[in-house]
Amino acid sequence: MSEQMNALVSAVADRLEALEATLYELGRVRGQFTSDDRSVTAEVDGDGALTGLWLAESVTARPPAEVSQLVLWACQQAAAQASAQRAEALARLHESIAPGNVGGGPDSA
Numbered sequence: 001m002s003e004q005m006n007a008l009v010s011a012v013a014d015r016l017e018a019l020e021a022t023l024y025e026l027g028r029v030r031g032q033f034t035s036d037d038r039s040v041t042a043e044v045d046g047d048g049a050l051t052g053l054w055l056a057e058s059v060t061a062r063p064p065a066e067v068s069q070l071v072l073w074a075c076q077q078a079a080a081q082a083s084a085q086r087a088e089a090l091a092r093l094h095e096s097i098a099p100g101n102v103g104g105g106p107d108s109a
Contacts, residue, residue, distance in 0.1 A: 015097045022093040029089065031082030033074045040067075042074035044082050050075060 029046030039059050043052035053075075059067045 018093055018096040022089055025089045026086060029082050029085045031078040031080065031085065033077035033081065035070055035074055040070045040074045042071065042078040044075065044078045046082055046086050048079045048082060 026046050030043060030051070032041065032043040032052075034041040037058070039056040039062075041052070041054040042050065045051050053071065055067075055071075059070075062070075
């Protein structure tokens with residue numbers, strides 16, 4: 001193969017590796033938030049789906065409306081953490097596969 005073709009193949013392999021690493025990282029994204037009083041903890045995955053909810057026994061002494069607001073707040077904060085992690089992973093992917101960073105632009109071959 002020509003030197004240009006070798007460079008193109010190498011660039012594609014590097015981009016594929018970056019994509020696979022990002023997919024792995026996205027699969028491991030988790031956000032978790034615990035209320036200040038430690039009565040509610042929520043955990044969400046990288047898609048924002050609730051994967052865990054823990055309630056301390058102390059919530060039974062609170063009005064249901066207050067508990068529901070606290071649960072929603074914890075879920076929202078956990079989702080925000082997961083979203084930030086996801087955005088960081090995607091930003092790293094974008095940076096690693098930007099045309100100037102790996103093997104030149106699409107017309108470089």
